[in-house]
Amino acid sequence: MSAHTYRTDDVAVPGGDLHVGVWDPVAPQTGQVLLIHGVTASHLAWPFVVEELPGIRAIAPDLRGRGRSNDLAGPAGLAAHADDLVAVLDHLGIERIPVVGHSMGAFVAVVFAHRHPSRVESLLLIDGGMPLDVPAGMDADAVVAHVLGPTAARLSMRFASIDDYLDFWRPHPAFTQAWSPELESYFAYDLVEDGSGRLRPATSYETTVEDTIDMNTGSSLPAALADLQHPTALITVPRGLQNEKPGLYAPPYLEGILAEYPSVEHTRLGDLNHYTIVMSRPGARVVGDAIRAVVAHQHPVA
Template identity: 55%
Template sequence: MTKREIDVAVDGGNLRVAVWEPDGAVRGEVVAVHGITSSHLAWQWLADAAPDLRIVAPDLRGRGRSQEVAPGQGMATHADDLAAVVETLGLDRPVLLGHSMGAFVSVVAAHRHPDIARALILVDGGLPLGIPEGVTADQAMTQVLGPTAQRLQMRFADVDAYLDFWHQHPAFTEAWCAELEDYFAYDLVPADGSLRPATSYDTTARDTEDLIAGEDLPRAWKALALPTWMLTVPRGLTDQPPGLYPEPLLAPLLEGTDVRHTRNPDFNHYTITMTPEGAATVAELLDDALLATPVRGGQA
């Protein structure tokens, strides 16, 4: 597997996009979309788990090395950015794979651009969250993201200080590795003589408000037409139960849909993608999606 990074022109600037290319034959193409404060490096474990797939993973605008792109209008802007990536790279109806906010973006992209993909895989995200009306963006961030939102307003003296912060995080107590250190170091950008997480608080608040209170996501979910797989986990961003989708609430939300849902009890919101074992679970769903859905011309 060989990795390269390119810049893709989108409305308002250039999006940094990573492409993992198989060393041999390409069995399928995947556009992998990271979470709300993440980056393309969240998918490096998947690249190891699925070395025969072409994995295309952007840093969403305002994240990673897509810092210079103008702010967008929530999920719809991110969705249009994905369409630009697919077109620029000449991808042929890839599987759209989204984790956390990336799953919401993928659902909206499939609605706004019906020919963009052959299937959707939603990992602990994508299904509209049941947040009460009248909740502000700050309140929603606190409710959904908790300490993750607080981190965005912190400053760090150097990379080691940031790694020390994450060493204390309960989600990674048993999952620390060199790849995680690379992932966290990539997240940092300069800020007045110190370092800060690449995703700003304002950017996160704007996207959180849109995915909770905006119209694009519920409209896209209601019109969901692509074959869709959903994978949820029972523990959330701080390894706490019940996670983003408590089981008693999940069944009614999925009722009446054709979504193929599985729940894996072994992972939390982060480790389902950012560990070798979690990535292997996601790779199995990719196998299912690639086998079950046709590319152009009707071949599987």
């Protein structure tokens, strides 16, 4: 039997409605957490982690331009996503909450904490949130290609069916050893009609470009990191989006970044990649342990 009941809600934000997944605990609620997904993901990136959180309510939006929030009008960028999260908390009657972000969601989390410090208890950043090692002088498309690689190219592809899309993902090096029914549900949710009878990934390429440029060359992240006020933990993994080493944060580069932000508590995990840290049972167990420790120190739930 599941430890949670799952529901969705729509929250009014500038430009339309933000789609939000909510997992309410079956047992008495002992805490709650806000979960922010990555750059081309959706709220269904989190079910493995939620399984590890009995008694904890988990709230996870589809960020604008993704999932069922894919048709939101207006600009994106880290600040826009951060302000959308305030609307989610207001809608659910939550004053203050621990925040967990994966990949781009970790960058959003840092900016959210800076723009709205009274709404955040603490930050848990999962393979993201610290500046990436991006060469200077790249144009927008080059930055996206450098950071996301084939992940960005996928957004322009079209598929005849959900099965075709699953077949596209099955040989992906990040998932060959971690395929699961939960992944199939996550990938199926990613598809929307393209208007011609075919299916496309829900994530907007234009929004992805805007967000990726902002998190790598914009001013919001440096300002937020320079004013980091909340207890902050960072988890990194040794493999990247294609299961390659050294992943998003090569150890020598990360050592230098962490020296700039000594208040950040860092954990480097073993043989997991950028996806399986949240979308596999071994990764979710580690993340779940970290979230439970964070939630145990939050203010009591009203």
